[in-house]
Amino acid sequence: MEKAVLLNLALVIAVGILAQWLAWLFRLPSIIFLLLAGLLLGPVTGFLDPDQLLGDFLAPLVSASIAVILFEGSLNLRFEEVKTKASVVINLISVGALVTWALTTLLAHYLLNFPWPLALLLGAILIVSGPTVIGPLLNHVRPRKPIGPILRWESILIDPIGAICAVLVFEAITQQEKGWFLLWAFVKTILIGVGFGYLLAQMLIVIMRRYFVPEYLEIAFFLMFLMLGFALSSYFQPETGLLTVTVMGALLANQKIVSIKHVAAFKENLAIPLLANLFILLTARLDLKDFLAFSWREPLFLGAIIFVVRPVAVFFSTMRSGLSLRERLFLGGISPRGIVAAAVSSLFALHLKDYGFPLAHKLVTITFLVIMGTVLINGLLARPWACFLKVCQQEPNGVLFVGAHDWAREMAHAIHEEGIEVLMVDTNWFHVKAAEKEGLPSFYASIFSDCVLEEVEFEGLGKLFAVTGNDEVNTLAVVHFMEIFGRKEVYQLAPSKEISGCLRAAPQVKGRLLFGEEIDYQYLEGLYRRGYRVRKLKLSKYFDYERAYRLFNGQLIPLFLIAENRKQILVYTADHRPRPRPGQYLVLLGNR
Structure with a gap:
């Protein structure tokens, strides 16, 4: 028995991670593959039975995992992202939530024949969206500001609101409570959730600022406070813990007293396997017979949720908001549901059976239908929809060039002439002014300044070239932007050959070495002073790399290739030498 449990747990973890890797490989939202994996392991093959595997631990495990996921999402919320459109976010989580609740309730009652109490509960559950689906979707679609931050804020804030509304409806159904009791429960939920979240955030800030905890225990303390806050809040008022962790994370993310970057990075690494495990476990509990029993009413309900309810909610929430029609249409087309809806519906369905609701099992089936339908449609159509609307x-x-000296500007010109975005950042005023005169986008600042992250638009930028004469600046720039561009797309010049031993940067903190392991700043600078210049050659079947090599008598250094479609730059590095093909542009440093 113990071996079987261990095997099932290992299988869930392995399949979850593989599903997320496949999602990255095919550039689709990971939830699609996670849902398919859960269906295959559970109802299709019957290999996995989460209730038998985890028993009474399933519900608290799901709740605690959601708390970690919401906390991780709220750590990425920045007030400055939506300060000009904060009213839109507020309207979406208030007016939009009420409109969604009302319309979904009506549809559930008149279309699915749900009794009013169950229809109200389903309407509350389907208010939620969630960072687990919005985050990967935004990474895939990459909408322009302010749409991305608006959707991210809405997805995180709406989860605890939807869960709280569902709890209040559930209490009204099961305890026959109404009127002042529900109003007091709502007020108590807000007071406990916001109060605990604020108190715990301030305590953590004081603990970190006064160095009461050693650095190796900081993440453990954050996790401890997170779980204590979630558990205590939920103890005093059900589901209030989700609001507590959201408030705590948002406050920590926007304070300037202590750094939480390392905490946010750890929580993200923790949230990824938790998300995978949750979706597989909850999907594996479904019964295929419930889906096979569907009539025309259930697909029509799903279509109404996507094409009627969400657009109407966005319409009323964005009136006089200053958003363009295109932006409002895009917001109206994005409405995926995520893990909170799945978890809350599964939890309530178990309790409602005990209270004699014959359609309680259908609550979970309809919720998962909406989750799968909205995720599939949004995952496949959101990017084309955004491109059609030009958002x-x-x-x-x-x-992004770190360094704007002469030969760096020549490289930037070779790229910019093909319609590909470049940006040059330098602390040398004369270099920046020279770039401006040559028509190259430039920014006068330290690459490590907050101004770069806050004021520079990174739209269209996907690589970092650190090409200054200071090896430490190059290395730190790579580390600084690794989170933005990814480890694969941050490049720097090789450290100077004159630096060796302990003065040389450790390999694990360096980017990919530009152009070759022996090509450092001094070497390139020396070649440039001897007359070498950056050249761009169009390759063809009759003029290949060998012809170019002979044209320059072998006195050249290949820098990068620009693809035929002008949409890809293939960089020559110490660990990768791309093969030139006809139709590409070869950019090189040569003496001719």
Whole structure:
């Protein structure tokens, strides 16, 4: 028995991670593959039975995992992202939530023949969206500001609101409570959730600021406070813990006293396997017979949720908001449901059976139908919809140059002439002014300044070239932007050959070495002073790399290739030498 349990747990974890890897490989939202994995392991093959596997631990495990996921999402909320459109977020989680609740309730009652109490509960559950689906979707679609931050804020804040509304309806159904009791329960929920969240956030800030905890225990303390806050809040008022962790995370994310970057990074790594496990476990509990018993009413309900309820909610929430029609249409087309809806519906369905609701099992089935339908439609159509409305960002193929000296500007010109975005950042005023005169986008600042992150638009930029004469600046720039561009797309010049031993940067904190392991700043600078210049050659069947090599008598250094479609830059590095093909542009440093 013990071996079987261990095997099932290992299988859930392994399949969950593989599903997320496949999602990355095919550039689709991970929830699609997670739902398919859960269906295959559970109702299709019968290999996995979560209730038998975890028993009474399933419900608290799901609740605690959701708390971690919401906390991780709220750590990425920045007030400055939506300060000009804060009213839109407020309207979406208030007016939009009420409209969604009302219309979904009506549809559930008149279309699905749910009794009013169950229809109200389903309407409350389907208010939620969630960072687990919005986050990957935004990474895939890359909408322009302010749409992305608005959707991210809405998805995180709406989860505890929807869960709280569902709890209040559930209490009204099961305890026959109404009127002042429900009003007091709502007020108590807000007071406990916001109060605990604020108190715990302030305590953590004081503990970190006064160095009461050693650095190796900081993440453990954050996790301890997170779980204590969630458990205590939920003890005093059910589901209030979700509001507590959301408030706590948002306050920590926007304070300037202590750094929480390392905490946010750890929580993200923790949230990824938790999300995978949750979706697989909850989906595996479904019964295929419930889906096979569907009539025309259930698909029509799903279509109404996507194409009627969400657009109407967005319409009323964005009136006089200053958003363009295109932006409002895009917001109206994005409405995926996530893990909170799945977890809350599964939890309530178990209790409602005990209270004699014959359609309680259908609550979970309809919720998962909406989750699968909205995720599938949004995952496949959101990017084309955004591009059709012209609210999506350009493909991130451009280059952010750290350093704007002469030969760096020549490289930037070779890229910019092909319609690919570039940006040059330098602390040398003369270099920046020279770039401006040459028509190259530039920014006068330290690459480590907050101004770069707050004021620079990174739309269209997907690579970092650190090409200054200071090896430490290059290395730190790579580390600084690794989170933005990814480890694969941050490049720097090789450290100077004159630096060796303990003065040389450790390999694990360096980016990919530009152009070759032996090509450092001094080497390139020396070649440039001897007459070498950056050249761009169009390759063809009759003029290949060998012809170019002979044209320059072998005195050249290949820098990068620009693809035929002008949408990709293939960089020559110490660990990768791309093969030139006809139709590409070869950019090189040569003496001719």
